[in-house]
Amino acid sequence: MDQLVNEYVRYMLVERGLANNSITSYKQDIVEFVAFLKQLGISDWQRVDQQVILQYMAQLKAAGKAKSSITRFISAMREFYLFLMQFHYVDTNPMLKIDLPKPDHHLPAVLTEQEINQLLMQPDPTTKIGLRDRTILEVMYATGLRVSELIGLKLSDLHLDMQLIQTIGKGDKERIIPIGTVAIEWIQRYLQLSRPRLLGNHRSNHLFLNARGGGMSRQSIWQKIKHYVAQTDIQKNVTPHTLRHSFATHILENGADLRIIQELLGHSDIATTQFYTHISHRHLSAVYDKYHPRK
Known part of the structure; x- marks a missing residue:
C-alpha cells in the first residue's frame, strides 16, 4: 500500500505538475488513512470498500476534525482512486458513493x-x-x-x-x-x-x-x-x-x-x-x- 502511495506522489509531481502544497496535503491525508487501514489489518487497496471509508470519516468527525479537513480527505481519496483505477491497481472505486459534507456557511473574520x-x-x-x-x-x-x-x-x-x-x-x-x-x-x-x-x-x-x-x-x-x-x-x-x-x-x-x-x-x-x-x-x-x- 505504501508503495502505491509513493507512486501516486510521483505521478502528481511529474505527470500532473501539481503545486507542492497540494501534493503534501494529499499525501498526508492518504498516509493517515493507510495507518488506519493497517490498524484494521487491511493491507490491500482492493479490500477497501465504502464502509471502511465511512468508518474512517466517522472517526475523523469524532476526533473533532473540521468539515474542511474531511472534505480535503475525500478530495484526496477521489483523486487517488482515479489514479488506482487508471493504472488497474483496483477493480472498483469506493469513492463514487462518498458525498462531501455540506459546508458551514459562515463569514470569515474581518478587521476594521x-x-x-x-x-x-x-x-x-x-x-x-x-x-x-x-x-x-x-x-x-x-x-x-x-x-x-x-x-x-x-x-x-x-x-x-x-x-x-x-x-x-x-x-x-x-x-x-x-x-x-x-x-x-x-x-x-x-x-x-x-x-x-x-x-x-x-x-x-x-x-x-x-x-x-x-x-x-x-x-x-x-x-x-x-x-x-x-x-x-x-x-x-x-x-x-x-x-x-x-x-x-x-x-x-x-x-x-x-x-x-x-x-x-x-x-x-x-x-x-x-x-x-x-x-x-x-x-x-x-x-x-x-x-x-x-x-
Whole structure:
C-alpha cells in the first residue's frame, strides 16, 4: 500500500505538475488513512470498500476534525482512486458513493480599519525582527496575498519603481499586483536596514528572511500574527487569511469592482469572490442602523 502511495506522489509531481502544497496535503491525508487501514489489518487497496471509508470519516468527525479537513480527505481519496483505477491497481472505486459534507456557511473574520492600524503598530520597527514583521503585515494588507504567496516572494518579484509585485498563486498561476506607496516605503526600509542583518553570511533570494537567514515558513507567519494580536484588544480570531479578507472587504466597501477584486486575489472563479458582497452588505446594514434617523 505504501508503495502505491509513493507512486501516486510521483505521478502528481511529474505527470500532473501539481503545486507542492497540494501534493503534501494529499499525501498526508492518504498516509493517515493507510495507518488506519493497517490498524484494521487491511493491507490491500482492493479490500477497501465504502464502509471502511465511512468508518474512517466517522472517526475523523469524532476526533473533532473540521468539515474542511474531511472534505480535503475525500478530495484526496477521489483523486487517488482515479489514479488506482487508471493504472488497474483496483477493480472498483469506493469513492463514487462518498458525498462531501455540506459546508458551514459562515463569514470569515474581518478587521476594521482601526483594528488593522492597531495590529500594524505592534511590531517594534527599531529592531531587525520588528521591522521585518511590520513590513510583512503592511504587505499582506496592501496586497491581499495568501501566506504561501508571501513567503514565496523573491527579490526579483519586486517592481517597486512601477508599484507592482508579481507572485505565483494557486495552480502555479502568475499574477501582477499593485502595491501602495506606504507598503513600498516599508519594504525599502526593510531592505536597507533589516534584511542585510538577517541574511548575514548566507545567500537567499527570498524577500522575507528568518533569524537564520533562510526563507520563512507558513507556521512562523501564523505565530507572528497571533503574537501581535494578543498584544491588542482585538477579540476576533485573526489568522493570516484575515488580512486577505480585510484587504478585499475594505476595497470593496470603498467602491472597487468585484472583477477587479477577483483579479487581485487570484480567484479563478468569480463565485469565489462574490461572498465578499455578503460581508459588504453586513457593513452597509451596520452603517444604516447607526446613521439613519428612522431605522
